[in-house]
Amino acid sequence: MIRPILFLAFLVLYIPAFAAHYTGKQGQIIVVKIPASGPITNIEGAFRNRKVYFFLNEKSEFVGLLGIDLKDKPGTYPINIDISYNINSGLEAQRLTYKVAVERENFHVEYFTVPMEKVTLTPKATQRANGERQQVRDTLNDESSEKLWNRDFVIPVKGRQSGVFGSYRVINGQPRSPHNGEDIAAPVGTEVLATNNGQVRMTVDHFFSGKGIYLDHGLGLYSMYFHLSEILVKEGEFVRAGQVIGRVGKTGRVTGPHLHWAVRLNGAYVNPFALTELGF
Incomplete structure (x- = not known):
């Protein structure tokens, strides 16, 4: 870790x-x-x-x-x-x-060979995904100078680690983007907690990430929660560390129920578990 x-x-x-x-x-x-x-x-x-x-x-x-x-x-x-x-x-x-x-970190690499129709998006899906990526970039680039978080970060859901930060797949010889978060497998409906105090900057239902929440913790720190079955907060709402903000699901482009938990710090994607081990 x-x-x-x-x-x-x-x-x-x-x-x-x-x-x-x-x-x-x-x-x-x-x-x-x-x-x-x-x-x-x-x-x-x-x-x-x-x-x-x-x-x-x-x-x-x-x-x-x-x-x-x-x-x-x-x-x-x-x-x-x-x-x-x-x-x-x-x-x-x-x-x-x-x-x-x-x-360099020794990130895990997986190699797959699959039919092209399973990995190639339709023009309509591509257009949608590109628009959603721009929406996310615009949101994350808006950094607040106010510190909202406290020193104790919590893991948002209890479950089995099913996807490792930094790992990436090579599909049909073509490398894909590395995994920018941690996947935690849990049953549909399991409560998802806010990792720390923050403000809900955006809630979405995107092609790849499904139903998701973007929390702004201030000072360039964002946390993200994807593939939810339910979103229990609204944009602009302030939440506390450990507050239930959603429930685990399998929305978006996934194969099973889990939470994708990601953290962006000053424009850098970092391992979310690093936050829970900060030593001040």
């Missing part, structure tokens, strides 16, 4: 930015902590053109969650952290730069 990674960066006001190096695998979360030293008015980071939000915790530390996408290519990349200070009623700025080495 992928675990988040804790990295503490000690900041002293107005010292030169120093370089640090860290290594993480595709799908992991890196926790960056910066002690609140001096009159900091704003702090934000950027990694691979993705914004990294920071928040102040109860220990007077600024904390940022850096997600390594399951498709990020192995290599070394910088994370730049820009800090603004209010000094004598004037604003001053400092940039810290850290190096993050992304390593």
Whole structure:
């Protein structure tokens, strides 16, 4: 199981930015902590053109969650952290730069040979699926700067893990998109819980994902729940961690009842179970 990674960066006001190096695998979360030293008015980071939000915790530390996408290519990349200070009623700025080495995760691969009519969509279905993908992109790209979640994330349903994050299938010699979430098999009607506090940004009934819920937890963190038989919340509604938001089903393009649970952090798809193991 992928675990988040804790990295503490000690900041002293107005010292030169120093370089640090860290290594993480595709799908992991890196926790960056910066002690609140001096009159900091704003702090934000950027990694691979993705914004990294920071928040102040109860220990007077600024904390940022850096997600390594399951498709990020192995290599070394910088994370730049820009800090603004209010000094004598004037604003001053400092940039810290850290190096993050992304390593390849050994994701599971399955090979299948099936009749083409089983995997090729009709023009009508293709048009529908493309429109739905754009709808999802537009929603997920609208990131809230308000933190709604608390430190304890919950697994949304009890069941058997039937689909592994990052795995992908090669069908008739053609690789398909990697699995961007975790599948948890459970009987139809099993309660599905919100993994944390958040706002319902979108409910859907899509071609591939079936009935689904998109929860915005703030600071670029979204969780998704697909293939539901019932949706028990409405768009715009605020929910609490552990609240029942839907029921397991087999809607959409599936072979049996299960929950597809996915998490997107600052534009990166990460292993959902990493959230349940965050160590602050």
